[in-house]
Amino acid sequence: MNWYSLSDTAILREVGTSLRQIRLNRNQSQQAVATAAGIDRATLSLIEHGRPTSLLTFVQLLRTLEHLDVLEGLVTKAELNPVVLARLAKKQRRHASGPADSSSATPAPSEW
Secondary structure, three states: OOOHHHHHHHHHHHHHHHHHHHHOOOOOOOOHHHHOOOOOOOHHHHOOOOOOOOOOHHHHHHHHHOHHHHHHHHHOOOOOOOHHHHHHHHHHOOOOOOOOOOHHHHOOOOOO
16 A cells, blocks of 8 residues: 555544454454553544544554554664764773872882
């Protein structure tokens, strides 16, 4: 499906329809899923019909329907390019500096 060709409301309808189909495939009622997700049944009905919802509610539904894996494509790990890595390595300390106070650097005379 070309998501970019759809309007925002059309995308919400598609997502709602998909959530509804997932729920039906699991043979669960709206009330059972809504209760497990901690939301109202009417809220679930609205979502399934393409009405906007909060991201938190969406995550709660995905968790309840055991479909959190669909979020995998949204999460990316920050990657540093080789130039940035080289600069960071260059700035890394390689040696310890001496003590800041020169009087503490001189050892106490030995009584031997």
